[in-house]
Amino acid sequence: MAVCKTGAEHIRSLQDGRKVFIDGQSVADVTTHPAFRNSVASAASLYDFQAAPEQIEFMTFAFDGSNRRANRGWQMPRNYAETVARRKALIAWAELSYGFMGRSPDHLASALVGQRMGLDVFVKYNPARAKAFADYFDFATRSDLFLTYVIINPQADRSKDWGEQEPDLVARVVDEDSGGITVRGAKMLGTSSIMANEVLVANLQPLKPGEEDLAFSCAVPMNIKGLRVLSRKSYENSAVSVYDNPVSSRFDENDAIIHFGDVKVPWDRVFVHRDVDMCRAQFHDTPGHIYQNYQSQIRLVVKLKFLVALARKLTEAIGTVNMPQVREQLGRLAANAGMVESMMYGIEAAGSQQGEWWVPNKHHVYSAQVITQDLYPKIINTIRELAGGAFIMLPSSFRDFGNPEIEPIIRKTQRSAALAPEAKVKFLKAAWDAVGSEFGSRHTQYEMFYAGAQFVTAGHSFRTYGWDGSAKLLDRLLSSFDLADSLNNAKH
Numbered sequence: 001m002a003v004c005k006t007g008a009e010h011i012r013s014l015q016d017g018r019k020v021f022i023d024g025q026s027v028a029d030v031t032t033h034p035a036f037r038n039s040v041a042s043a044a045s046l047y048d049f050q051a052a053p054e055q056i057e058f059m060t061f062a063f064d065g066s067n068r069r070a071n072r073g074w075q076m077p078r079n080y081a082e083t084v085a086r087r088k089a090l091i092a093w094a095e096l097s098y099g100f101m102g103r104s105p106d107h108l109a110s111a112l113v114g115q116r117m118g119l120d121v122f123v124k125y126n127p128a129r130a131k132a133f134a135d136y137f138d139f140a141t142r143s144d145l146f147l148t149y150v151i152i153n154p155q156a157d158r159s160k161d162w163g164e165q166e167p168d169l170v171a172r173v174v175d176e177d178s179g180g181i182t183v184r185g186a187k188m189l190g191t192s193s194i195m196a197n198e199v200l201v202a203n204l205q206p207l208k209p210g211e212e213d214l215a216f217s218c219a220v221p222m223n224i225k226g227l228r229v230l231s232r233k234s235y236e237n238s239a240v241s242v243y244d245n246p247v248s249s250r251f252d253e254n255d256a257i258i259h260f261g262d263v264k265v266p267w268d269r270v271f272v273h274r275d276v277d278m279c280r281a282q283f284h285d286t287p288g289h290i291y292q293n294y295q296s297q298i299r300l301v302v303k304l305k306f307l308v309a310l311a312r313k314l315t316e317a318i319g320t321v322n323m324p325q326v327r328e329q330l331g332r333l334a335a336n337a338g339m340v341e342s343m344m345y346g347i348e349a350a351g352s353q354q355g356e357w358w359v360p361n362k363h364h365v366y367s368a369q370v371i372t373q374d375l376y377p378k379i380i381n382t383i384r385e386l387a388g389g390a391f392i393m394l395p396s397s398f399r400d401f402g403n404p405e406i407e408p409i410i411r412k413t414q415r416s417a418a419l420a421p422e423a424k425v426k427f428l429k430a431a432w433d434a435v436g437s438e439f440g441s442r443h444t445q446y447e448m449f450y451a452g453a454q455f456v457t458a459g460h461s462f463r464t465y466g467w468d469g470s471a472k473l474l475d476r477l478l479s480s481f482d483l484a485d486s487l488n489n490a491k492h
């Protein structure tokens with residue numbers, strides 16, 4: 001057995017009879033289906049990367065005396081230095097997909113690391129559920145599981161409370177016995193669920209008393225009886241070729257409705273049971289929400305580095321790079337990428353020791369979240385503005401180069417300031433794939449919403465900012481003068 005999980009092992013683990021549906025068909029094997037196989041291979045390559053002898057120490061750690069090492073995403077940092085070492089491993093993974101795989105396995109590992117750091121919160125609410133969670137964390141870490149999560153209810157009718165939606169729409173507990181609970185209904189949007197081993201089901205949105213049926217959390221394998229994955233359109237499947245769609249053909253991590261058709265979940269997989277407040281506490285009273293969103297910011301640092309490189313090459317390709325206004329735009333893009341990277345360092349450095357563990361700074365995470373969900377579409381828009389028609393004035397596909405009648409025309413008309421025609425077409429197709437294609441557009445939606453709509457993330461920022469400290473500054477100024485002083489001074 002290898003020292004840690006490998007790509008081949010991960011691929012084998014996905015051939016488990018899971019029920020995935022796309023284009024009206026049931027998928028027999030996600031690892032070979034044209035809608036998913038390249039993304040699955042990209043996920044597998046993460047494990048091959050960590051298993052390479054020269055990377056093992058850097059990318060993995062020994063958990064609890066085990067001989068099998070696990071990805072550092074599962075490591076619970078005990079101090080700042082371990083936090084930095086862990087982050088470097090997460091950066092290396094994100095670089096393999098240029099930041100385009102939002103739900104690489106380290107996302108959920110981070111969420112669970114944070115929740116596990118707050119085990120006392122689970123214990124306070126329900127010791128039996130706390131034990132189930134702690135055991136599951138050990139199992140998931142030891143197995144280096146690829147987990148995803150569905151923690152949001154289907155959008156349904158937003159003018160109604162969750163408990164008032166159509167019966168059996170929102171996933172809820174419909175039964176329980178000595179073996180466990182039975183879950184019926186749907187959750188959105190299980191990103192990466194087609195290539196994950198298991199799914200954490202939970203409830204991040206506020207519930208109110210009386211909605212206890214909806215107030216549960218559990219983890220189940222993707223092939224559990226009754227679970228169906230209803231995939232969105234596959235961008236991988238609609239990719240023309242790797243030359244035409246180098247990003248979407250390989251890194252379309254997929255999103256899906258997860259439907260629970262009376263899924264029986266054993267008690268040792270149930271972490272919250274009919275407890276509205278514990279659903280909130282699982283994420284917000286533990287460092288769980290901090291850790292999952294800190295991981296997202298780490299990944300975004302990589303994606304923005306990629307995008308600013310793309311922006312610069314674009315201006316070189318069309319010969320605008322030396323125009324002062326264009327350089328200013330590039331300078332602003334670079335500043336934004338630099339800001340996001342600085343925020344990542346700040347989140348870590350301004351963290352604190354909480355008991356045994358180092359916990360990144362909560363408000364700094366939310367600051368970064370609020371700023372970046374607004375920033376990402378602006379960055380994409382700036383890149384599009386710099387491009388003009390460059391992304392569109394392109395051959396229909398690589399095949400046009402094979403037609404002798406039009407090939408010389410293509411080579412003439414695709415001349416560039418800096419690139420040979422073939423290289424220019426190659427680059428601009430990659431750029432459009434990343435920022436403007438249906439895949440690129442989904443990414444804009446992802447960065448705007450994966451952590452909640454703006455009113456939600458801004459609410460977290462409001463709730464967690466150090467208002468008292470900042471108010472003291474203001475109060476000091478206001479208490480340094482008053483009206484009477486001014487009136488007195490005026491008399492003299």
Ligand SMILES: Cc1cc2nc3c(=O)[nH]c(=O)nc-3n(C[C@H](O)[C@H](O)[C@H](O)COP(=O)(O)OP(=O)(O)OC[C@H]3O[C@@H](n4cnc5c(N)ncnc54)[C@H](O)[C@@H]3O)c2cc1C
Pocket residue numbers: 103148149150151152154155158188189190191192255442445446449450451452453454455
């Ligand atoms: C690409 C993608 C991948 C995702 N992957 C996952 C995943 O893997 N797992 C998971 O659990 N979730 C996932 N999500 C879901 C994501 O967490 C939600 O989209 C997000 O929390 C917002 O919820 P919503 O979609 O219901 O939008 P809503 O909350 O309905 O918000 C939509 C808009 O409606 C308006 N609005 C709604 N309610 C209010 C209000 N009370 N006050 C003011 N304005 C309001 C705002 O304009 C808001 O922007 C994913 C989403 C996307 C887009």
